[in-house]
């Protein structure tokens with residue numbers, strides 16, 4: 001399917017559109033995809049979740065718990081096909097201190113390594129700073145997650161510290177890397193053109 005071609009069921013509901021990906025609300029009918037993504041042990045290798053079977057009931061309970069105002073989660077769509085390829089979210093959203101924690105999962109293996117993670121991280125920073133007015137967004141990634149570390153760096157995150165040797169993988173212990181980005185260090189790619197006051201007519 002070419003760029004901009006409509007999928008059979010029409011376009012999904014979308015909040016933000018980038019060059020390669022678009023972000024929209026979670027959708028109940030996508031629960032089987034969400035569940036499939038978090039049952040892929042290769043994907044879980046670089047996530048904080050324990051590698052264990054996760055039932056559709058457990059995934060549905062996660063979905064039903066998403067109304068909480070401290071967590072804001074999106075579906076990531078590939079723009080060229082409009083297929084859902086992952087989830088991303090802000091967690092621990094704290095409006096008093098203007099901070100949040102970023103998370104991401106590009107669940108379709110063939111959608112990785114195409115710049116989608118980088119652009120998703122950038123769109124989520126834009127959302128956090130421009131739409132929500134937050135000031136500090138943090139993430140953590142394991143030191144062996146080279147794709148993640150590179151994608152986050154390209155999106156605008158900087159390393160701020162490490163929890164040493166707290167993650168076992170491939171027979172050795174690895175650091176957990178903490179990264180952050182501040183609103184003052186970030187230039188809005190999309191929403192800066194959306195969240196503007198009306199000008200007078202004529």
Ligand SMILES: CC(C)(COP(=O)(O)OP(=O)(O)OC[C@H]1O[C@@H](n2cnc3c(N)ncnc32)[C@H](O)[C@@H]1OP(=O)(O)O)[C@@H](O)C(=O)NCCC(=O)NCCS
Pocket residue numbers: 043044046047048104105106107111112113114115116117118119140141142145146147148149150151
């Ligand atoms: C981590 C993740 C979000 C990255 O998203 P992605 O779409 O694959 O990443 P991108 O294509 O935007 O960027 C990856 C970058 O890392 C580079 N990269 C990939 N593997 C690499 C490796 N082994 N060594 C060095 N660089 C590597 C790519 O070349 C690319 O950089 P470039 O654009 O300069 O060439 C995605 O792979 C994912 O969701 N993985 C599974 C779950 C997960 O790890 N979630 C995040 C937990 S912190």
